[in-house]
Each structure stands twice: as C-alpha cells, then as structure tokens.
Amino acid sequence: MERWGVSKLAIVLHGLAGAAILVALYMALVFAPTEATMGHVQRIFYWHVATAWVGFFAFFITLVASIAYLRTGRRRWDIVALSSVEIGLAFAVIMTVTGSLWAKPVWNTWWTWEPRLTTVAIMLLIYATYLLLRRVIEDPGRRARFAAVYGIAGFVSVPITFMAIRWWRTIHPVIFKSEGFDLTPAMLAALIVSVLAYSLLYISLLLLRTQLEFLSDEVAELRESLDE
Amino acid sequence: MSSAWQAVWAIVKKDILAELRTKETLSMMLIFVLLAVFIFNFAFDLRVENVREVAPGVMWVAFVFAGVLGLNRSFIQEADKGCLDGLLMTPVERSVIYFGKMLGNLIFMLVVDAISLPVFSVLLNLALVRWDIALIVVLGTLGFAGVGTLFSAMTANTRAREVMLPLLLFPVALPLVLAAVKATAGVLDGAGLREVANWLNLLIGYDVAFLTISYLTFDYVVES
Numbered sequence: 001m002e003r004w005g006v007s008k009l010a011i012v013l014h015g016l017a018g019a020a021i022l023v024a025l026y027m028a029l030v031f032a033p034t035e036a037t038m039g040h041v042q043r044i045f046y047w048h049v050a051t052a053w054v055g056f057f058a059f060f061i062t063l064v065a066s067i068a069y070l071r072t073g074r075r076r077w078d079i080v081a082l083s084s085v086e087i088g089l090a091f092a093v094i095m096t097v098t099g100s101l102w103a104k105p106v107w108n109t110w111w112t113w114e115p116r117l118t119t120v121a122i123m124l125l126i127y128a129t130y131l132l133l134r135r136v137i138e139d140p141g142r143r144a145r146f147a148a149v150y151g152i153a154g155f156v157s158v159p160i161t162f163m164a165i166r167w168w169r170t171i172h173p174v175i176f177k178s179e180g181f182d183l184t185p186a187m188l189a190a191l192i193v194s195v196l197a198y199s200l201l202y203i204s205l206l207l208l209r210t211q212l213e214f215l216s217d218e219v220a221e222l223r224e225s226l227d228e
Numbered sequence: 229m230s231s232a233w234q235a236v237w238a239i240v241k242k243d244i245l246a247e248l249r250t251k252e253t254l255s256m257m258l259i260f261v262l263l264a265v266f267i268f269n270f271a272f273d274l275r276v277e278n279v280r281e282v283a284p285g286v287m288w289v290a291f292v293f294a295g296v297l298g299l300n301r302s303f304i305q306e307a308d309k310g311c312l313d314g315l316l317m318t319p320v321e322r323s324v325i326y327f328g329k330m331l332g333n334l335i336f337m338l339v340v341d342a343i344s345l346p347v348f349s350v351l352l353n354l355a356l357v358r359w360d361i362a363l364i365v366v367l368g369t370l371g372f373a374g375v376g377t378l379f380s381a382m383t384a385n386t387r388a389r390e391v392m393l394p395l396l397l398f399p400v401a402l403p404l405v406l407a408a409v410k411a412t413a414g415v416l417d418g419a420g421l422r423e424v425a426n427w428l429n430l431l432i433g434y435d436v437a438f439l440t441i442s443y444l445t446f447d448y449v450v451e452s
Contacts, residue, residue: 070448118406125399133396136387146382149445153375153400156437160403167426 006211013204020197024050027190035187044102049175050194052095054202058088059127059158061206066151069144075217076210078144081151082134083209087202089127096120107171116172119161126154235320239328240335243302247336253301254336257294261344264290265351283352284412288405290344291365292372295337296394299376302333303384312384316450326377326446330439333380334373341365360415367428368408371435372401378442381449404434 028046035042061084069077099117100110111117130150137143165172175182183191247253268286272278306312315325345365349356376397383392407430414424421428 070445119403122399122402125402129395129399133386133392136392137385138387142385145448145451146386149378149382149449150396152445153378153438153441156400156434156441157403 006207010204010207010211013200013207017197017200017204020193020200024190024194024197027193032187032190033184038106041102041105044098046190046194048095048098048102049191050198051091051098053195054198055088055092055095056158056162057199058084058091058202058206059123059155062088062151063155063158066148069148070152075144076214078148079210079213080206081148083206083213085127085130085151086209087205089124089131091198091202092120092124092127096124112171114172115164115168115170116161119157119164123157123161126157130154232321232324235318235324236328236331239315239325240331243329243332244335253298254339256301257298257336257340258343260297261290261294261340262347264293265344265348269351279352279354280416281413283348283354283356284409284416286352287345287348287356287412288368288409290348291337291341291369292398292401292405294340295333295369295372295376296397298336298340299333299373299380299397300383300390300393302329302377303380304389307384312450322447322450323443325450326381326442329381330373330377330442333377334370337369337373338366341369354416356416358415360421361412363421364408364411364415364428364431367431367435368404371404371431371438372397374435374442375400375438378438378446378449381446404431404438407431407434 024046028043032043032046034040062081065077065081065084068074069081103112104110130147133150134143134147137146164170165174173182265286268282268289272282272286303312306315316322318325345356345361348354376393379393379396379400383389383396386392407427411424411427411431414427415421
C-alpha cells in the first residue's frame with residue numbers, strides 16, 4: 001500500500017517536471033534574447049548549466065548519503081547514494097555533450113585539455129568507477145561500505161571541478177562571480193526556470209530509482225525464502 | 229612517545245623487517261620504474277631537445293605505476309596469509325593500523341623514488357637530484373600513499389583485486405599527480421618554489437584532504 005503511495009507521488013512529480021521542462025524550453029528558445037556575439041548557439045547554455053547543476057548536486061547527495069550510511073548502516077542510505085550516482089552521471093554526461101556542442105562553433109573544437117574540461121573528465125571517470133566497484137564486491141554489507149568510502153573520497157573532485165574555472169586561467173566562461181551575474185534579467189529568468197525544471201526531474205528520478213532498488217531487494221528476499 | 233605512535237612504529241617496523249627478509253616488493257618496484265623509463269624512451273624517442281618537456285611526466289608516471297605495485301602487495305599479502313585478522317585483533321585503534329601501513333608504504337615508495345631519481349638523471353641527462361624536486365616528490369608521494377593505502381585495504385577484499393586498485397586510485401589521485409608534474413616541470417624550467425606555489429598548495433591541500441578522509445573512513449574498510 002505504502003509503495004503505491006510513493007509511485008503516485010513519483011507520477012505526479014514526473015508530470016510536474018515534464019510541464020516545467022516545457023516551460024523551460026519555451027523560456028530558453030523564445031523568451032530569452034539572442035546573445036549578441038554567439039547568436040543562437042548560446043541558448044544551449046540553459047541546458048548545459050541546468051544539467052551541470054543537477055550533476056554536481058547529485059554527487060553531493062551521494063556524499064551526504066554515503067556519510068549517513070557509514071554512521072547508521074541503514075540500507076536506504078546506500079540505495080540513495082547509488083541512485084544519485086547513476087542519475088548524476090547521466091546528467092554529467094549531458095552536461096559534457098552540450099558543452100562540447102557549444103564549444104565546436106565557439107572555440108572551434110569539440111574538446112580541449114583545459115582545466116575545467118580536464119577536471120570534468122576526471123570526475124566522470126571517478127563516478128563510473130564507483131559503479132564498477134559495486135559490481136566486483138559480492139558481500140552486500142561490504143559493497144555498501146566500500147562504495148560509501150569511495151563516494152566520500154571521490155567527492156574531492158567535485159569542488160575542484162567547480163572551482164577550476166575560478167582558480168586557473170581558462171577559456172571556459174565564468175557566469176557566476178562574486179560580483180554578480182554576466183546575464184540580462186530575461187536570460188537569468190530562463191536559466192532559473194531551467195535549473196528548477198531539471199531539479200524537479202532529478203527528484204522524481206531519484207524517487208523512482210530508489211523505489212526500484214527497494215523492490216529488487218524485496219524480490220531477492222522472496223527468492224531466498226522460496227529456495228528454503 | 230605516546231603508545232599510539234609506538235604502535236604505529238611497531239607496524240612500520242614489522243613491514244620493513246618483512247620486506248628486508250625478501251626484498252621482493254622493493255626490487256619489483258625498482259625494476260618496474262626502470263622498465264617504465266625504458267619504455268618511454270622507445271615510445272617518445274627522448275632526444276636531447278625535448279627531454280626537459282617530457283621528463284616530469286615520465287618520472288611521475290613511473291613513480292605512480294611503481295607505487296601501485298607496492299600498494300597492491302601491501303594488503304593482499306596481509307589478507308592472504310591471515311595476518312590482517314591478527315592485526316585487527318591487536319588492541320589498538322584502527323587508525324593506528326592505517327597510519328602504520330601508510331607510513332610503511334610511503335617509506336617503500338620514497339626509497340624507490342630516491343634510488344631512481346639519480347638513475348633518471350643519468351638516463352635523461354637532466355639534473356633531477358635537487359632539494360626542491362625532493363620536496364615535490366615527498367608531497368606528491370604522501371598524498372598518493374595516503375589514499376592508496378585506504379583503497380589497497382579495500383581492493384584486497386574484492387574480485388579482480390590487482391586490477392581494481394589502479395582503477396579506483398588513478399582517477400582520484402589524478403589531480404595530485406597533475407599538480408606534482410606541473411610543479412616539477414616548473415622548477416625544471418628554472419622557476420623558484422615560490423613561483424609554483426599554487427601547485428604546491430594544491431599538493432598540500434590534497435595531502436591533508438586524503439589523509440583526513442582515510443583516517444576517518446579506514447574503520448569501515450577493515451570492519452568485517
């Protein structure tokens with residue numbers, strides 16, 4: 001019964017996220033003004049920053065859930081950490097691809113080894129390895145503990161990736177500075193709506209993914225009781 | 229000396245003694261370092277014009293790969309011979325075991341680095357035996373051994389363990405290696421330590437972060 005409640009909540013959230021993404025599309029493609037030097041290509045920025053935000057946030061949630069798991073030993077925190085890595089990785093890949101699509105016309109190259117891109121590549125590798133690590137450990141308790149430790153140690157890469165464009169000289173634009181934003185009010189509005197829309201999508205995906213893992217636990221238990 | 233440090237030192241002494249009996253790990257690491265330099269020599273054709281540009285990278289890749297060899301043996305040996313259970317049963321904090329194993333690994337790596345730097349100097353025809361490079365080597369190796377020891381304890385209990393350690397360790401340690409390469413390249417190009425201070429700061433920051441995280445999480449890695 002309780003499970004049905006969660007599923008309903010997830011369906012409602014998905015509907016909301018879908019509607020918000022449509023609004024965000026309108027804002028990014030029609031409402032926001034065309035950027036003066038880059039032209040329409042700049043509009044990919046609204047997806048790039050929104051997915052980047054969700055990716056970074058998802059890895060942060062993994063950090064929090066990993067610490068919570070080590071402190072409490074509760075399976076639900078392990079499930080949240082795993083789910084958040086999977087979703088975060090998907091969003092981080094979208095961020096990388098949209099960035100690359102933008103870079104081709106603006107920087108005249110798909111990829112360059114400058115600090116932001118280098119640190120992003122490292123971050124992607126770390127979280128892909130996180131998923132690999134979970135696969136090579138049989139014992140569930142040990143798998144959860146080791147994954148939590150790696151989720152904590154791997155997170156060091158996230159703030160470094162975030163700060164890379166602020167610490168080092170790089171060609172990657174810095175939009176959010178301590179002095180304020182480099183955006184017109186309409187652009188900022190479109191960006192905020194995009195970020196909110198994709199955050200909603202993240203929450204609804206996280207809910208579904210954790211639910212799926214709970215169900216698979218239940219199936220495993222049932223199968224075990226059948227074997228006895 | 230407090231009893232915790234005495235216990236740390238006892239573990240370090242045990243590892244050094246065991247190593248001196250066979251000298252297996254050290255000789256493996258040394259031969260590997262040399263092999264790596266030979267391979268780079270053939271792959272890059274290290275001629276006099278460009279050797280200064282590739283030397284820091286060659287040096288650190290050799291150090292890092294050799295370091296993984298040592299780290300891999302550090303806990304697998306303990307686990308295979310049942311010594312890990314014995315270690316865990318000793319009435320000391322788990323962090324003492326971590327620092328003991330970490331210091332042992334650090335010493336082995338630094339010994340290998342110290343022996344191979346003069347050899348690199350001869351083979352690459354570059355003056356690499358300098359105190360500023362030594363400082364960078366110590367800082368880089370410290371962070372690498374710090375997080376490497378934690379992951380080594382983890383992978384000793386996984387399937388495909390020898391393969392898993394570099395897979396886990398390299399991406400996490402990459403920024404550290406990057407900073408070490410950049411700092412080494414800087415001082416080789418004649419810059420003072422002050423001019424590469426931002427890379428040194430990154431190295432120190434990583435060392436502190438890795439040692440703290442490892443100290444705080446090691447308990448959960450060896451818990452059975």
